[in-house]
Amino acid sequence: MGTRMPALFVGHGNPMNALSDNDWTRAWVTLGARLPRPRAVLAISAHWYLPATRVTVSPAPRTIHDFGGFPRELFAVRYPAPGDPALAARVQHLLAPLPVGADTAWGLDHGTWSVLCHLYAQADVPVVQLSIDETRAPQFHYEIGMRLRALRDEGILILGSGDIVHNLHTYSWGAHPREPYDWALRFEQDVRRRLEAGDTAALVNYLASGNDAQLSVPTPEHYLPLLYALGASFPGEPVSFPVTGMDGGSVSMLSVRFG
Numbered sequence: 001m002g003t004r005m006p007a008l009f010v011g012h013g014n015p016m017n018a019l020s021d022n023d024w025t026r027a028w029v030t031l032g033a034r035l036p037r038p039r040a041v042l043a044i045s046a047h048w049y050l051p052a053t054r055v056t057v058s059p060a061p062r063t064i065h066d067f068g069g070f071p072r073e074l075f076a077v078r079y080p081a082p083g084d085p086a087l088a089a090r091v092q093h094l095l096a097p098l099p100v101g102a103d104t105a106w107g108l109d110h111g112t113w114s115v116l117c118h119l120y121a122q123a124d125v126p127v128v129q130l131s132i133d134e135t136r137a138p139q140f141h142y143e144i145g146m147r148l149r150a151l152r153d154e155g156i157l158i159l160g161s162g163d164i165v166h167n168l169h170t171y172s173w174g175a176h177p178r179e180p181y182d183w184a185l186r187f188e189q190d191v192r193r194r195l196e197a198g199d200t201a202a203l204v205n206y207l208a209s210g211n212d213a214q215l216s217v218p219t220p221e222h223y224l225p226l227l228y229a230l231g232a233s234f235p236g237e238p239v240s241f242p243v244t245g246m247d248g249g250s251v252s253m254l255s256v257r258f259g
Contacts (some may be wrong), residue, residue, distance in 0.1 A: 003036045005152045006259040007145075007232040009160040009225060010115050012046075013247050015067050018077055018114035024253050025118050027243040031255070032119035039155030040084045040126040042091065042148065044228045045111030046162035049221040053144075054101040054131040057088045061127065062107035079113035084126035087156065091130060094147050103131075111161040111225075125157075132224050138204045141224045145231020152259070158232045160225030164191050165216040165252035178249035187216035188252050195230075195239050195256060203230060216250075226256065233258035 010028070017025055047066050048054075061083045065075045092100045108116075108127055116127065132141065148158060165184045172178030190209055194202045204227060207213050217223045233239075243255035 002153070002155055004259060005036060005038055005155060005157045006257050007152060007158045007229045008258075009162070009229040009256040011163045011243065011251070011253040011255055012111050012115050012161045013163060013251050013253050015070060015074060015110045015114055018110065018117055019074060024243055024245060027255075028115060028118035029121075031242050035119070035157065038125055038157035040087050040128065041116065041157045041159050042087065042151060043108070043112040043116075043127060043129045043159045043161060044132060044225045045109050045129060046132070046166075046222040046225055047109040047111040048106060048129055048131040049134050050131055051133060051135045052101055052131065053095070053098060053133045054103040054106070055088045055091050056083060056106050056129045057085045057102045058083045058104055058107065059085055061129070063113055064107045064109045066109045077113070077117070079108055079117050079123050081108065081116065081120070081123040081125060081127045084128050087126065087128045090151070090154075091128065091148065094150065095144065106131075112159075115159070115161055132221060134221070138206070138220070138224065138227055142200070142204050142227040142231040145228040148228070149232045149234065152232060158229060160229040162222035162225040163252050164188055164223060164226060164254050165246070165250060166222035167215055167218055167250040169218070170215075170250040171248040173248070180246035181215075181249050183212045183215045184246060184250050184252065187212040188246070188254055191226075192241065192254070198235075200230065203227070229256060229258060
């Protein structure tokens with residue numbers, strides 16, 4: 001058995017982080033340098049959210065610019081990491097009998113490449129994406145993470161990419177900084193405490209936190225990638241937070257490392 005890879009959740013924030021030099025992107029660069037070198041990355045991004053479980057099988061996944069209203073320079077970004085059809089087949093095997101579609105049309109969306117372009121700037125680590133089934137309850141996504149846990153001992157970095165707090169209705173767009181909302185800070189702090197305490201049930205049943213959760217997670221797709229990384233964690237292993245901060249008052253940039 002080789003080195004066990006960590007499982008990660010990364011708050012990816014604004015797509016412009018792909019081009020930015022800021023505290024968060026510098027922390028991603030540092031994180032990438034400190035991680036063991038993975039054989040490949042299995043990414044679960046908030047931005048591949050559809051009514052099915054699918055996995056990318058292309059040997060050369062395309063760079064998807066799944067956003068609008070950003071500068072031309074962002075649309076010019078390419079992240080030409082290779083795919084890994086063998087890893088995709090391994091994911092299908094681990095999740096059987098759940099039907100996992102082999103997808104040739106999707107590629108790497110910005111939830112994946114805007115982070116990986118800092119973690120692995122040379123785009124020389126193969127990347128496979130796994131979709132998030134929007135029809136399923138949070139417990140399902142946590143259990144999928146558990147079934148993928150074995151990949152960590154096979155040199156695979158499991159990377160969930162979303163935002164623990166993600167409310168664009170209250171986000172401060174433009175160049176004007178905004179102090180974080182109290183409800184956003186409270187919810188993020190509750191999640192941190194529950195991660196440190198190993199309170200899996202509360203993390204899965206996050207909406208029980210009431211109004212703070214409703215405001216912080218008005219739609220689930222940015223929170224659910226955390227449950228994949230949590231499910232892929234091993235009991236009792238260390239939890240750390242290599243990146244912190246809140247962008248625009250209501251988007252959490254918190255990253256979580258298991259192991």
